[in-house]
Amino acid sequence: MSETKAPVVPDPKKPGNDLFKSITQGPGLVSVLGVIVALVIGGLLIAVTDEKVGETAAYLFARPSDFFSALWSAGTESYVALFNGSIYNSSQGFAPLLETLTVSTPLICAGLGVALAFRAGMFNIGAQGQLIIGATMAAYVGFAWHLPVVVHLLLVIVFGLLGGALWGGLVGLLKARTGAHEVILTIMFNYVALYLLDFLMNTEAFRRPGETNPISPILDANAVFPALPGSRLHLGFLMAVLLTMGVAWLLNRSTIGFEFRAVGHNPHAAQTAGVNVARSTILAMAFAGALAGAAGVAQVAGTEKVLTAGVAGSLGFDAITVALLGRSTPWGTFFAGLLFGAFRAGAVNMQITTGTPIDIVLVVQSLIVLFIAAPPLVKAIFGLNRKKKRASATESTQAGAK
């Protein structure tokens, strides 16, 4: 390990965003371990809230075996149900897996948007708003215009990406020009987007004729992604795969990605090397927004086929978790998106078969974020930082001395 080599003298010149980097771009092992720990704790929560466990606990000392077997079965049965509902079960075969892919699609797209911003040194909380604007523009093109096959769908996608890019790019522009912080900006832009959509859903242009509820007309058949027969899985998933490949290329092989990463790690050095930091900031947020916009397209042109006020659900926020879990790498985000898609898809089955509330999945998701945000905690649980103890002990004495 390299850190054991260097004497632990804190470098005062180091830029102060080390924590940001270690949380967003640390090693993948922490992600994997974080998921495992979160699942175990989630399992324990399921078990202790289980009715049967409660009953057996009453005579715990008389017959402890009852209690422990109830505990074990409550925990495992729920996860088995989760697996059955998200990947494979004997009656439906692999049909649940298709559902998982469907649910994952917007998570992956929006997650990529957050991850790309992370790599450019920005915390994009605004995937939600960018997704909403993207979905709104895509849906409008989808139901208001009537165009030939292929062309219509392409335009829907383009407008969806543009909508998100606009919403993200505005944040980048404000940050680059005025120095406003992107976290505040994106949070506020989320509200603006949310209530703008609420407003639009009550206008003639967006509300379905003859309908009093805020729901748009159904998108043209030409404007939606073709679906796999017998499932909800649509071509939008292919779009997510292509976008993942695209982001991977952009970040690792293109000059634009090189600039993003340079600015993300050290804007001073980037500026000294001739990178236009303002332009890079705006561009990175626009790209991030476009990716979140793609998630909006996947929702309106794939899964839902209509625009509603609740089109975004909590996708934009789950995307942050997905990007964090994926360590802000394109393919990491892709697989993290799949995992979260599986949680969402399987949770329904879990509630039906075992009575475990869907909310437990949210608990597990939150625990994952918690463990990613506190890598030393996970490492401590698995005893990974024993070697560093001596070094950190001297560090703390030194810190104390100062």
Add this chain to the structure above:
Amino acid sequence: MKLELRGISKAFGSFYANKDIDLVVDDAEIHCLLGENGAGKSTLMNVLYGLYQPTEGQILLDGKPVAFNGPGDAMAAGIGMVHQHFMLIPVFTVAENIALGAEATKGPGVLDLQVTRKKIREISDRYGFDVDPDALVEDLPVGVQQRVEIIKALVREAKVLILDEPTAVLTPQETDELLEIMRQLKANGTSIVFISHKLREVRAVSDVITVIRRGRVIDSVGAETSTTELANLMVGRAVELNLNKEPATPGAARFQVRGLSVVNDLGATSLDSVSFDIHEGEILAVAGVQGNGQTELTEAILGTQPVAAGSISLDGIELVGKSVKQVLRAGVGFVPEDRSVHGLVSEFTIEENLILDLYDRPPFARGISMNLDVMRKNAAAQISDFDVRTDNQLNPASSLSGGNQQKVVMARELSRDLKLFIASQPTRGVDVGSIEFLHRRIVAERDKGTPVMIVSTELDEVMELADRIAVLYKGRVNGIVPGNTSREVLGLMMAGVSAEEAFAQADFATSANEPVEAQPVPLETTEHTDTQEGEAQ
């Protein structure tokens, strides 16, 4: 007090920063620890000061073994340390800073600064420190802040004083004053451990010089040892200390700065109508104490610092108002003063850092698509050309030592055809062996005909490289003098004395055969510059 280290080893993981170090510092002795950056000097002192626990070995004071669990123990035992970066609170007064951590009180929780003030005056009078106990630390010059640190140790009755690279932040005159203070302390019975890598000072003041290399004691020698010998011991091979560069053959003035002024964020003038030329095939060194406008000057040329007035032209092309990229494309090679902040993206690989400002032009990129293959080959070539010590070019730049990081920056900037080469502090924090190498590269660039500008606060470096020297003082060019100007004259000019006066004073001092004491800055000059500043604000 006699201090003895016996067989001290300090390991970090499997890496030994110190290995079997034996060291004896006698009563009233100035003992110098000489070694390159990363040789383990500071680690050893941190062990002695109780910041680190030794892995093996013993510390003895007057023959009795002691164990320190922290600086508090070390201080109680009579060991004081002045760190390279001062541990002072700028908004506190001198007395408050000195009292901090060992406050005298009258009644519980009630400070009694009077006691501290008295002690400060005593010490200040005894050694001629001239420190006002009620001055705010932030208002004091760096040299005086350092004395505050020394007083802090003396108030705590230090018998052994550790000075960690104390001259790194001082002007030549302040350095001479410090050396004088060290002699006085010694005369009063204080032992001093003096850490440095500057051979001149070390020889001037030390009784014994212990050379440390890669965590081991190489040799202990007397002050009469020659600089070349000391450098060889330090580096472990023969080092050529003198560049023996050919005299410059300057051509036409290709780089011209005229009336350049920069106003900082607070509205103060940090560069005040600076004008100079650099000729083809010439090295102009910009000397000066840190913070006299050097940073602003280089940044203004690069284009990261807004220019208030004036012009900068390279081969007749105006650079003011151009973007950084345009300036670089115009053929300017730029080595920033702080490589870790401005020169490198430390998380990037060495490969990536070697093209940090070349990434978007052929052959490294076509359109927006980068050619990673060319990047790799370029890195391999540069690494072998500049002898960058690494086992893998895919390692992050942060894994390299300071000297090797600087080689990466230099390699990158010198790898393209240049019309002007600017290097700020080209060898700060770089070991002696690499300094020689980097200096040769800079001279080689000059010999190719490129105008070269070196900004350095190290007088040795300025005198080594310069064909002409421009001295910056409070944002103004305080004279441009030939490259062979004496250390004394340059020192005076760096303190604000005009070139003519500096030459006159230095002549007088040499003829009177007296050591050059710190010259009080002539009143006229100070007043003059003060009004300048006042006007700017």
